[in-house]
Amino acid sequence: MAKKKKKNQKNKWTHHYRMVVLNDDTFEERFSLKLNRLNVFIVTIISAVLLIGLTTVLIAFTPIREYIPGYADVTTKKIALQLTKETDSLKQLVATNDEFYGRIKMLLNGDITADEYARIDSIAKVETTVEVPDLSPIKEDSLLREEVAQADRYSVIAGAKAKTNFVFFPPVKGTISGNYDTEIKHYAVDVVAASGTPIKAAADGTVVFASWSADTGYTILIEHAYGLITVYKHAGSLNKEQNDQVLAGEVIAGVGNTGELTTGPHLHFEIWSDGYPLDPTNFINFE
Template sequence: MATKKEKGKLKRKWLHRYRMVVLNDDTFEERFSLNLTRLNVFIVTVLSAIILIGLTTVLIAFTPLREFIPGYASTKLTKDVITLENKTDSLLTSIQLQQQKYDRIQMVLSGNITAAEYARIDSIAKVETANQENLPIPIEEDSLLREEVDREDKFNVIEGATSRTNFIFFTPVTGTISDGFNAEKKHYAVDITSAANSPVKAAADGTVIFAGWSTDTGNTILMEHSYGVITVYKHMATLSKKQNDQVQAGEVIGIVGNTGELTNGPHLHFELWMDGYPQDPTNFINFQ
């Protein structure tokens, strides 16, 4: 334990006055002098350090200078990242919806799916779409009612459409029906034999949602019309329309051909779908 003598010596040491003098090197004239103690120097040093640390903290926290410090992201970069994340989410949702639509088109193209299977997959896609858009999922009773109404109305689509928009089908091509509609054999179409290079015309006003080549069906066009109606034209020699084209009823979209593996002569394979259900085209169109 320090004695009074030691304490007095320590106090004198901290409070002992020193004189700092600045002299002219040539004349030794005193230009500036300052009285100091160890305690004064210590206090000034500590205060200076605290002020320096405080100013540095303020500059880093509240000015753009922090962006030059490794580990800190700029405000603009952060906003850009958030914007890109939102756009990415939107694009992913759009891609998923487009993929669902593309899958349904592929089902129609292949012809290897029943109406019940199509309706089931379509209902799943609608539920997934509702979830992605934060919409309420339909309750079971509502879904059953919708299915019942669909079953009752699936053969009355054209009548309803006719009363509202005078929906009339145009004959895509005239000729002899070589193979008719047969749901049991999954032949959801009529094959119309016609002379090669005969023009194929759109059955109604609509939009081309697919125009391209398939190994089985050759040159193929899918058109989407009002009220959930889709028409399909397969095995054409050439196509005169491309995807997203707007087409009028009776407008030429290609010519009769014999392309693809599932054909044995010039003809048009024509399908008619209504709200996901295949229909017998001869119920609505006269091909003779």
């Protein structure tokens, strides 16, 4: 009985059927097709595989995929990638500019944070850890060395980064009323001069700031080579604008008495090297 049942199940897959198409009015046979369950199953599987394969090829290798939600065209992807790269570059540029203008703001306010001093001190300590031979002058040539040092005092700055001699031009001539003093955070010299006296650029460079400040009045900052910046505060007028190129000795402003932190016509002059203040009297003779 079990064998007979198995045989009947097998015959169901191979049993033939006829699919006939008739004319509904005349019952005329128009089309007929012999089928069995096995053939229908095989044809269905093959058709499904072919349909899936054709759809995959069309989506993967033809522009038709652009019309499917979630897929972007190649051009859009390239543009998006390029915009992402440009955005990253702009973020880095903005961060760099923010840090640069932060330094300028500290210069304008005459304020340096403790962290900034710590960073400068750590750099100085690293630079001074290099062992150097003893070059102390002997007694016989001490006078000659002193004479040479005095001659170079007002004309040359020879820093670790300076590849050539860097000469500063006196921005204005006059009497020094306020000396450089780190203890009171006065990182400049105040040079008294008549109102309207021309203020000249101390060296070739680019104007990075030229505007009004409530505390310092008309102020101008010039960036020079080797990380040097000179600052001119309390001017009565400005002759240059931001991004202007100036030459050493070129008139950039006039002496004035502008801003709240002033008691008379004078020039407040500062020199900075990579964020570190320098005493201007070590390099320039103002008298």
